[in-house]
Amino acid sequence: MRSQRFLGYAYLTPYLIGLVIFTAIPFLTSLYLSFTSYDLMSSPQWTGLSNYERLFTRDRTFDKSLTVTLIYVFSTVPLKLAFALFIAAILNYKLKFINFFRTAFYVPSILGGSIAIAVLWRYLFSAEGLVNMAIGAVGFAPVDWFGDPTNALFTITLLRCWQFGSAMVIFLAALQSIDKSLYEAASIDGAGKVTTFFFVTLPLLTPVIFFNLVMQMVQAFQEFNGPYIITQGGPLKSTYLLPLYIYEEAFKKFNMGYASAIAWVLFAIIMILTIVAFWSSKKWVYYAGDKRS
């Protein structure tokens, strides 16, 4: 648009400096560190593949942590997105107070990352906390939320599902931009509401579903505050997600090399899943369009 070819770079300067110093170099450095032993005192010692070898063959904690992380991500992300889409679909009808509900459902997203909410969660699910009081009030036995390995992880899943608001707002915006004539056409063709939802609405939403899926997945793999505050990784390491393991190796034990290796494994998993999502997205978006015509 402008004649000066390099003027754009002038405005880009802060980004370029930041990109090199705070992203690109650290990115490569952490790959290098993952092949070393480094305790911050003496300089890094090259140890070849031994960190990775230890991770994959001798480290029980890593096995446990990786398993728990995968369970956490693959339960939290679909649950959260399905719930967000469900509520957005309900809100998309011509309802009164739609703005009120949208706001009410969004509030937890605003606060959810806060330590205060993690603290609240720790109380809510404690042995004599609000949740057990409510369960007791309808006649059920109290649940041991933090003592039982399965339940403990579930409390963190619930916390993140509670924050479905931002995904919901994105879904709702997409739903509201769908051309109304498509619904009329479907209705003339005799399609019921459920059929219309699955064969008209859902295919049209695939781009935002994809966006939400990737963003939520990348976020879920990096969950730290929840397990750190609410369960401290326990019981029996059942909520010891990989970011917690990396944090303790790096900043408690100062095993920077080993922690970098764990971080790179986590990064590789996220990257592979993101690539799979991108690669498959071409298929499901195309497939949906093909099926409609």
Next chain:
Amino acid sequence: MADITMPKTAARISDEAAAAKRARMDLISAVVRYSLLFGVGFLMLYPLIWLVGASFKTNSEIFAGAGFLPESPTVEGYVQGWQTSTPYTFGRFFWNSFLIILPKVIGTAISCTMVAYAFARFEFPLKKILFGSVIAVLLLPNVVTRIPQYILFRDLGWLDSFLPLWVPSALAGDAFFVFMLVQFLRSLPTDMEEAARVDGANSLQTLIFIVVPMLGPALVSVCLFQFMWTMNDFLGPLIYISSVDKYPVSLALKLSIDTTEAFEWNRILAMSVLTITPALVVFFAAQRYFIEGISAGGRKG
């Protein structure tokens, strides 16, 4: 028109019956929908409402019942919680949070605007690759750069200061905001800028006097999100800040759980309420910008 004179045939009667049935179905589905929304909304918000109520309860009452109204309201939790177990009050920690947030928000707004302007309004070599790098940074998990960043900040002597929290953001490090502003800027017409250029304004003047005012709502969203995220940020301060006198509220709250004897829940809940209040106030004062910002971020462009 013809309807009035037409005799009611069987077909017409069944039409009416169908219409009545449809109206009934609509009513039922509306009832179902509203009850669902109210039910979900109640479940969502009750913990927060309860939190506020409980912060005015005595410590023994907190575990006594699920109601949110305190029997004999007391501000004891606030008074004692505010004092903390450190030599500082919570006021100090709020001040620290403010000192982290303000430069960070300003730095983010300025740097991200410049970068978005470059991407949305200029042609330059490698533009596609560089914009691709914004997306890559957006998706890059922080976990992989955190350790070398820590080592870098240590070598620079920035540990236990606010610099590690300020500087990356001031260099447009939060790719989400760059992306959001680029999307927004691309959707704006360029004729005002063309006119300014014809009148002899240079690109910087155009940016300041034409583009920034048009970007207004999007910039407000950026500032609000950055405020919120920084207020909630825990891991950053946890890694970089070690002296208690520099703690932001998130770390102070964690400290108070660790140090409060036998969990004086009312103090902790009272301080939790104070911690989330700024975010809530800002959200309710400007919720339009949040909703628009998050919707714009999700739009594919």
